Amino acid sequence: MLVVTGASGQLGRLVIASLLDSVPAGEIVAAVRDPAKVQDLAARGVQVRQADYDRPDTLAAAFAGADKVLLVSSNAVGQRVPQHRAVIDAAKAAGARLIAYTSLLHADTSPLPLAAEHKETEALLHASGVPFVLLRNGWYTENYLGAVEPALQHGALLGGAGTGRIASAARADYAAAAAAVLAARDDQAGKVYELAGDDAYTLAELAAEIARQSGRSLAYRDLPRHEYKAVLLQIGLPEGLAELVSGSDAGAAQGGLFDDGRQLSKLIGRPTTPLAASVATALE
Incomplete structure (x- = not known):
C-alpha cells in the first residue's frame, strides 16, 4: 500500500497520476485533509482517506496498512x-517500511531560509528509526512563471537572484521522481536524491526567453533583497x-538553486522539462 499525503495539492495529485501508470489504483491511498476535493481519484479506484497534519488523530486510520508513505512537505511555513x-x-x-520525504535541494547546506525546517524534518527522520529516502527537490519552474503576465504588463521581470543559476524543473518532473521511488522494487532506504533540472538559467535569461516567445519587450531588473521584499509587500504579498520569496532569490544568488548532477532525469528516465517548454505553457 502506497500512501501519498497532501494528495489534493498540486504535487500530490501529479504523484498519484504518475503512480497510476504502473500501480493498481486500489494499492494507492490519497491522504487528504478534505476528501471531497479528490472524488475524481476515488472514482478511479484510489483509496481516499482523511489525513490532517494538524490533527494527529486522523493519521492512524489514514496510514493503516501502509507499506510506503510519501510525506509531501507542508505548505504551512x-x-x-x-x-x-x-x-x-x-x-x-502503522509499521511503514519506508518514508519518502520531499525535502529541499542540498537542504543540509542550502542558504535558502526554507532549508531550516527541512533540515529539522530530516533530523526527525533519522531519529525515528523508520527507513527513509530523501527527495531533495530543487525549484519548480512554475514558481517563477506565475509572474509572467504581470512582468509583461510592466515590461520588467523583478527579482533578487543576481547572476545565480537556477536548475529548476517542472513540478511534474519532481512528481514523476517521487512516484518512481515509491514504485521501485529495489530498496530505496538511505538514499538521498539531489533533484534539479538538466539545464540552468539566470533570471535575466528567463526574461529573455519570455521576451523571445511572447514577442514583447521584457528586461530583468535585479534588486537588493530588502528592495525586492518591499516591492512584494507593495503588490500585496503577506x-x-x-x-x-525575497530570501529564496537571495539564496539563489548564492548558488542555492543550482545542481548539475542530473539525478532527476536519471531517476525518471527522461530529460527534465526544458525551460522553453514551460515558458510556452505559461504563455498559452
Missing part, C-alpha cells in the same frame, strides 16, 4: 516541523511570503 513529526510518528506506528 513556520509550522512544518510539528506537522511533519506527526506524520512520521503515525507512519512508524509579510511572511514576501520574506520567503
Whole structure:
C-alpha cells in the first residue's frame, strides 16, 4: 500500500497520476485533509482517506496498512516541523517500511531560509528509526512563471537572484521522481536524491526567453533583497511570503538553486522539462 499525503495539492495529485501508470489504483491511498476535493481519484479506484497534519488523530486510520508513505512537505511555513513529526510518528506506528520525504535541494547546506525546517524534518527522520529516502527537490519552474503576465504588463521581470543559476524543473518532473521511488522494487532506504533540472538559467535569461516567445519587450531588473521584499509587500504579498520569496532569490544568488548532477532525469528516465517548454505553457 502506497500512501501519498497532501494528495489534493498540486504535487500530490501529479504523484498519484504518475503512480497510476504502473500501480493498481486500489494499492494507492490519497491522504487528504478534505476528501471531497479528490472524488475524481476515488472514482478511479484510489483509496481516499482523511489525513490532517494538524490533527494527529486522523493519521492512524489514514496510514493503516501502509507499506510506503510519501510525506509531501507542508505548505504551512513556520509550522512544518510539528506537522511533519506527526506524520512520521503515525507512519512508524502503522509499521511503514519506508518514508519518502520531499525535502529541499542540498537542504543540509542550502542558504535558502526554507532549508531550516527541512533540515529539522530530516533530523526527525533519522531519529525515528523508520527507513527513509530523501527527495531533495530543487525549484519548480512554475514558481517563477506565475509572474509572467504581470512582468509583461510592466515590461520588467523583478527579482533578487543576481547572476545565480537556477536548475529548476517542472513540478511534474519532481512528481514523476517521487512516484518512481515509491514504485521501485529495489530498496530505496538511505538514499538521498539531489533533484534539479538538466539545464540552468539566470533570471535575466528567463526574461529573455519570455521576451523571445511572447514577442514583447521584457528586461530583468535585479534588486537588493530588502528592495525586492518591499516591492512584494507593495503588490500585496503577506509579510511572511514576501520574506520567503525575497530570501529564496537571495539564496539563489548564492548558488542555492543550482545542481548539475542530473539525478532527476536519471531517476525518471527522461530529460527534465526544458525551460522553453514551460515558458510556452505559461504563455498559452
